[in-house]
Amino acid sequence: MMSGVVVLAGCGDAGSATDTSGTGTVTIKDCQGKDVAVPASPRRVVTVDGYAAQAMARLGLTDRIVGTGYPAPFGADQQPFRGELEKLRVLGRTVATTEVVAAATPDLVLTGFSTFGQAPGSPSDADLETMKAKGISACLGDEKNGGPASLTSTYDFLTRLGRVFQVEERAEQVIGELRAREQAVAAKRGSDKPRVLILQDNPVAGQPLKTSGTVTIAHALIEAAGGQNAFTDVTSMHADVSPEEVLKRDPQVIWVISDYPFAKVKGDELLRQVKANPLLANTSAVKQGRVVGTSQFLVSFPTPLNLDGLEQLAAGLWAGQP
Template sequence: MKKWATVLITITALALFTGCGSKSEPTKSTEKEEGYPVTIQNFTKAEGGTEWRVKEQVFEKAPERVLANTQPAAELLLHLGLQDRIVGVGAVFGMSDEEVSQEFSKLNHLSDGYLSKEAALSVDPDLIYGRGGLFENEEWGNGTVDSINEMGIATFVQETSTDKATFESVYHDIDHLSELFDVQSAGENFKEELKGRESALKKQVTEVGKEQTFALLFMSDPSDLSIYSASGESFFNSMMKMVKLDNALGDIQGDASLETLIQRDPDVLIVPDWSTYKEGAKKDEMVQAVLSNEKISSLKAVKNKQVYSVDYNYMFGYGYQSLTGMEQLAEELYGK
């Protein structure tokens, strides 16, 4: 986990307070909003903890100034037609969703890296929303849920980023956001689209796929070798199971040793694709580096050339975008 954390810290350091784009001012409604107050069953956790518990968030009206702490989080709001509500977005990196790329380019990009609490508050939000792991009082965190709420600012932690999440959590997040912003029609339409794609993917995999084990090699330097068990990444592991991949290291906490990897001998190896990052290693570079690494040459995944690369946002963006990543991975694993 140490090397994985180093990767994240590196990303965090990228222009934390650099702004790109101009600040967008949301259109404020002059009409009385009906159907409020709305109570949303959301989440909180102890500072530095890993277990999330339910915490209600009560809204007297729809939020008008939303801070999205990651790019994937903002893209979901765009699919719900809420671009005028977004006053800032952090962690602008990784593969983007082309369907909303034009709208996303017009948002107030606060940083390429993760936002500090000061940066998040700089846009005067009435809602801080997004990835749960960033709700911390660290230099890379936008503040804990409880500390933000104590300032009179609401929070919305994506269920997809909590400790027991699955892809079904995507639909729960859409439902809650749709209720919160009173955009149920847009929410239902997007859910229908995603469910159709999910069904098609599962059908494809059922017809041509087979149960296999995998391990995640998570490093930014192709010459390095970092083995991350991803045991606590329930959303990530649920996505892999969608394409019939079971985590061979799922019972190990944090990083796994080289000896353990060789002993478990997974069928498939997954490595990150950093091509969407500044000076990041490209997909083919990462794959070739693994295939030529003498330390793991005995693995059947290497011998069979079962090494695949997936963009960070598709693995750990904690959103609907992971479905695109699994569609692409299924094509590589099983073909058409």
């Protein structure tokens, strides 16, 4: 059964991935390191979610997309990409379902999720086989070995798309620009590693807090910004933690990631409420005024917008530093 396709560090010689036999396919590795052949330069592409569509836009490939699901992330994008993306045919306000993907008769299906079928109702690997379409997904971290997420996931997704669509030079250019921004953040990091609490909703007395673990892009961005996740022992994407444990670990920075569908409030209003929440008043983060806000559309899955999220976090992490 086919799995999400992406290059992984240590999965072999990436330079040998392109098939030059004239068969019209490109062979790349899936998330388990297995070779998978996909059509070379496909013309009919469905993006299950807006995260995958953003990667296509950066490579100048929006004209290949015949439909997309979950366009909500487009609102966080910058021009001219936002304008391009908002012109795409929308197959669903949530992720594109199996039925609508099949009806679009794609040659290739893309997702920013780590596996197909991860979102309820979206096509699984078996569904793609039934509709005779290949799929490429991004991976969060070294899934083969259970390692944490890193920005390598974002860069490798773009690399594989560049090879499949035969726009390698454009992919290298985009990745180079993103890496330069990552390096610019790294150059400004302080000598300590502030403890960062990821918070996804406003805490309520008597209820657990929602945070993110090491398999998330958000965790990868904390590391890249020079901080440390206050809950490195959490390995799931989302987890509930007790207010008592939060106070015990005393985060020095609170990173409010807004716009999750389960959150009671969204955007700047969530940030305002967290800053004023008495349950967090005794943390070093609130006492020192180090509460930062970012939309989940920038930091949930591998996308070029991850670097926007990194820069927002770093600005709050090192505010006032020389």
